Amino acid sequence: MNNLIILPIVLPLLTGILLIFLGKNIKWQRWLSAISSFIGIIIACIVVQTVHENGIQTLEIGSWKAPYGIVLVADMYSSLLVLTTSIIGFTTLLFAFSTITREREKFYFYSGVQFLLLGVTGAFLTGDLFNLFVFFEVMLMSSYMLIVLGSTKAQLRESMKYILVNVISSALFVISVAYLYAVTGTLNMADLSVRITELGQSGLITVISIMFLIVFGLKGAIFPLYFWLPGSYNAPPTVITALFGALLTKVGVYSLTRVYTLIFIHDQAFTHQILLWLAALTIIFGVIGSLAYSDIKKIIIYNIITAVGVILFGVAVNNQAAIEGSIYYLVHDMIIKGALFYLVGAIIAVTGTSNLKKFSGLIASHPLLGWMLFIAALSLAGIPPFSGFIGKLKIVQGGFEAGEYTFSLVVLLSSLFVLYSVMKIFINGFWGESAKNFAPKVQTIKGMVFPIAILLILSIGYGVGTQWVSPYITQASETLLDPSIYIQAVLKE
């Protein structure tokens, strides 16, 4: 019994509700949401530290024992993600204060953000498959609202696609859960794992595991199922894209990791081989997309897909080094995608366009912005002092250990192209003479620099201070590699 781990879920929910009452009072809305999400970071830190010192924390909601009631489970993996989510939430709010329009703020923008954070945190913390579905829906409903808020033509068109895809994938989720329930008779993840071990992974369960791969693949944008993402993420304002890019696809990746390291672990030769191929193809197609476009927002959006592929590659290889690497990379990627989208937002605010061919020579007027983009690009590609390095190193190390040489080379090569795709923004946009027909707007970007700086400092600290982070990551990987730790913490056998 530990009510601490309900707090990261209750806090955004309570804030979201109170923000509805505040209605049109924007000043108070801003203060309340900023303070609340700052408290959220502190709570998440406490959760991480508690899990680090006392092992996995579980909470049986409503005092019902584990397989019968809903359990919340905070192991190191999910609590690290909760911490990262709360940091992204806080910086997003700071970035929104200076970029989002009044009309949007008046129509419950901040409530929407809080409910989105609620859904994401809940999805990370839950230990029950149907509860995971409910938190997915909470998260998706808020994202529907945020993607269409403002009702420009592009937003309306893209939200139709986005909602359609997600309604279908949610229906598939329910069907998969129904099949799994019919076979095993339980919904608690730990209990599911035990029962599948008892039953032995029959062909039927392997089929269900592939259905979950499709469901979470649709949410997390892996290779054949990523088609909806580039358009949908391009439509809303950059803050919202940042929130989506840093959090939403990562929830899909998290669920896939959880399901494939806890529940469906008995026929790895088949399931993990498929995952391996899909991860590699996701990387390749993401890279192709990011090289193809000269629209800065699109370039970063395709980089999300590449990163999803890299993380899942680590999960598919499934040995110590690769799993640790994918955890490092997941946390790093959430932070750096946030930073990159804020940077894109700031650049668009300065230049008024997202087309790379229309501006150049920004470094003369905005040196700080330029160098921040430079650092973010290096970090994204995985250059040693920054945060992307250790994750990719471990993933590739794991890949070589498992004998997957070709796929590991794909991951290594992808870094090169990722670096090229973001450096393209730096070189074409910031170097050179100022384009003739372009005068940088005098619009101040003071408020926008601050959240970017927070995330970049975190990213550098994460890269430089790897030795302080590593005990946490190792603890997280232990649970993923050995499901019995998780099962024992939940079922207390």
Add this chain to the structure above:
Amino acid sequence: MKKTNLKTNDLIFQTATKVIVFLIIIYSWHLFFSGHYTPGGGFIGGLMTSGAIVLLLLAYDIKTVVSILPFDYIKMAALGLLIALLTGIGSLFYNVPFLTHTFGYVELPLLGETALATAVLFDLGVYLVVIGVTMTIIQTIGETE
């Protein structure tokens, strides 16, 4: 309601509505309170209550209904959420897991010994959210030209 050139007389409809609305609301409360032991509960109760308000909307127009029931339905939904959440948070103060409910038998003046459960408060939250959301949807669509 759309104005037609033909002047219509809704006398029978409106008079019947005046009686039926109360019956529907009482029935919805019955459903709401009986949810613990028989089919019913916050969701169906809330839907039935908003059904009564929709009947009022059909018989009269939006202005009349707003003047009879001057609620801000968005805030009503938020209030419902808040009540439901607070019943959960309440258990934190008794040092039991979140959303642990309790019940007891209380001697009430008119009803005698009655079973009271905190789960009803959670259901009250659901009830208000359902009314708030349904009426917000219907009013917003109704008011858009």
